[in-house]
Amino acid sequence: MGRTTPSFRIAEAQEIEEWRRFRRALPKGDRAAFDEMLNAARLYASASSAAVRTSRFEGMAMAIAFHHYKALAGVSEE
Numbered sequence: 665m666g667r668t669t670p671s672f673r674i675a676e677a678q679e680i681e682e683w684r685r686f687r688r689a690l691p692k693g694d695r696a697a698f699d700e701m702l703n704a705a706r707l708y709a710s711a712s713s714a715a716v717r718t719s720r721f722e723g724m725a726m727a728i729a730f731h732h733y734k735a736l737a738g739v740s741e742e
Contacts, residue, residue, distance in 0.1 A: 673709055675720040704731035 680702055687698050708727035 672720070672723070676705065676709060676724060679720050679724060701728055704728050707731060 687695055705724040705727040
């Protein structure tokens with residue numbers, strides 16, 4: 665039998681787990697910001713899963729970039 669592909673949310677959780685060592689290497693004061701950045705990826709998980717990519721990180725990176733773009737656009741409008 666073939667392997668089943670995990671849902672994007674499971675794959676995303678696996679990706680975040682793989683970045684845990686990087687997180688631990690950050691200064692303690694920066695870890696919360698890193699966590700917030702990864703949480704931004706979860707906001708757009710459905711869009712990330714709809715885009716067929718070879719890497720789960722690509723969808724997460726685009727979701728994070730999009731979230732930050734929206735935030736910057738909102739600031740520039742003010």
